[in-house]
Each structure stands twice: as C-alpha cells, then as structure tokens.
Amino acid sequence: MAGAFEQVPRWVLVIPRLYVGVVFWAAGAGQLAGSEEWTLPGQGWPASMHAQIVAWIPQSASWYSAFETNSVLPHTDVLAPALAMAHLVIGLALVLGVWTRLVAVMAALLLLNYAAAEGTALYGAGEPSAYLALLLVVWLGRGGETLGVDAILASRRTKGGSS
Amino acid sequence: MAMHGTVPRIVALPLRLYLASAFLMEVRHKVAPGKWTGWIQWMPTHILHHVQHNTGLYSDFLASIVVPHGALFAALVALGELGVTISLLLGLTTRLGAAVGILLTMNYALLNGTSLPSVSNDRALLVGFIVVLLAAPGRVLGLDAYLARRWPRVILW
Numbered sequence: 001m002a003g004a005f006e007q008v009p010r011w012v013l014v015i016p017r018l019y020v021g022v023v024f025w026a027a028g029a030g031q032l033a034g035s036e037e038w039t040l041p042g043q044g045w046p047a048s049m050h051a052q053i054v055a056w057i058p059q060s061a062s063w064y065s066a067f068e069t070n071s072v073l074p075h076t077d078v079l080a081p082a083l084a085m086a087h088l089v090i091g092l093a094l095v096l097g098v099w100t101r102l103v104a105v106m107a108a109l110l111l112l113n114y115a116a117a118e119g120t121a122l123y124g125a126g127e128p129s130a131y132l133a134l135l136l137v138v139w140l141g142r143g144g145e146t147l148g149v150d151a152i153l154a155s156r157r158t159k160g161g162s163s
Numbered sequence: 164m165a166m167h168g169t170v171p172r173i174v175a176l177p178l179r180l181y182l183a184s185a186f187l188m189e190v191r192h193k194v195a196p197g198k199w200t201g202w203i204q205w206m207p208t209h210i211l212h213h214v215q216h217n218t219g220l221y222s223d224f225l226a227s228i229v230v231p232h233g234a235l236f237a238a239l240v241a242l243g244e245l246g247v248t249i250s251l252l253l254g255l256t257t258r259l260g261a262a263v264g265i266l267l268t269m270n271y272a273l274l275n276g277t278s279l280p281s282v283s284n285d286r287a288l289l290v291g292f293i294v295v296l297l298a299a300p301g302r303v304l305g306l307d308a309y310l311a312r313r314w315p316r317v318i319l320w
Contacts, residue, residue, distance in 0.1 A: 003302035003311065004176075007169035012297045019290045026280030037281060125185035130287035133181040137294060140177070141170040151168075 013143035016134040025091025031084035046080035056117045064116035097148015104139040175298035183251035193241040207233025221273045254305010259319045264292035
C-alpha cells in the first residue's frame, strides 16, 4: 500500500468530469428539444420515455419494476421534463465544476435508477455502470477543484477559516 | 482556476478494478470453453454488416484491412480484452493494459459511430482507460508497486 498515497495531478479528473458533464447536458438538451436520439418518431419526450420504461419493465430488477409501474409510469408527463432538466443542470454543473461532489451523487442516483430499470449489472460494461465508475473517481478526488468553480469555493472556505 | 493540486493515487483504484470487471464480463463470452469458435465466426460477420451499411474512413479501413483478415482480428480482439482484464485485475503493467484498452474501445466507438456527446459505454470506458493510463493505479494494491520500485523509469506501470 506504499503507493496508495503517492500523489497524481488532480487535472486527470477533469477529463471524466467534463466528459460526463457534456453527456448529461447533451442528454437533457436533446430530451427537452425532442431530438431524434431521445424520442420515437412523431412522439414527444414524455411519451417516448413512457414507451422506453414499458419496454424495460420485463428486464428490470424485480424490486424495481413495481416502483416503475406504480410510481413512474402514471406520472411521466411530469417526470419526463423534470428528468430532462435534471440532466441539463447536472451536466452544466459538472462542466463548470460547481458543487461537483453533490452533483456527482445526484447523477449517481439517477444512474442507479437506470441500471435497475435496464436490469444491468453494476460490474459489467453497461452504460450506467461505466458512467458511475467515472463519477465515483470524480467524487473521490474532488474533481471540481481543478479547472472548476469548486476551486474558488474551496479557496474562499480556506481563507474564511484562517481569518 | 489553477491547474495545480494533487490527489492520492488510490482515488483511481476503483476505476481500475471496475474496468477489469467490465472487460472480464465481456471477454468470458469470447474465450470461455466452447465460445471461441462462435466468436471467431461472429465478429467478421458483424464487421461486414457494418461495412455494408456505412461509409467513411473507418469503414474503408474495416473493408480493406479487417474484413479480409476477420478471424485474425477476432482473435486479436479477444486476446487483447483478456490481456487488459489480467493487467488491470493484477495491477500488472497497468499503463500498457490501459493503452491496449484505449485502442480497443476507440475502435468500438468508431465502429458504433455515435456522435461525441451521445450516451456510449464505449466512450465512457475509453475515458476510464485514459484516467488509468495517466494515474497508474496499478501501483496501489497491484504488482506494479513492485515493478515501479525495481524499475522506476519504465512507463509501462
């Protein structure tokens, strides 16, 4: 374990932070705009999200499918735009590096939901788990404190603490 | 917004172990007993299907180089994935393993051909391998710790 606390530059973590941020932002923007990538032909984002969840239910984790059926599907008109906005805000916050650890946790919660809905294993190469692994590293290493607003917030905290 | 600042190398350890696990889950469908022949037959067919429905530089590369030697490339992909899995699992020549992982996932991303900000596990894995290449987490709970002490100037770990 001698090498465990050897230091590596934090800017390494800017790469996954920016990448995940751009993907979340683009997803939110595409969903709100009703882009081809996120909607079925002739349908808006809420109807497309509804259809996607219905398609996922047979493969969802068994404990999750009841939640989808009873709590998500009846409210997709409200949840779909809220989810798109959440993607947009999370993406923007990750790109700017503001409140990165809190935002990474919020993004991780969404991804855990998608993994349960898709029924994919967290140790496999599926999309939710791959993004979760990147977010975990950003969270552990405080990835917003280099080339991010969190650097300014952290320095203000330090100055406030020392005065 | 300074570029300075460091983090402990152990921060990248979960990513190394995740990538090893993800590749293990994929490669077991290729090299496990009874799977090899099916994989060697399937991959060239899959690539050919892609070439028939796509154009561009990468499709030209696939058509002229990969398709004529489909069985060879299928074997290289499977062995490459196996090598990456072992490298990352043991923390043995981790940077070399990550470089091979970058090569593989870059090809998968080009093959699947989605736009840059689209949701893509290929690109997410590619970014993960870049982080592992830069952070060298094989030196934490890995054989690279010994190799780095013995041969500190070699960049493969």
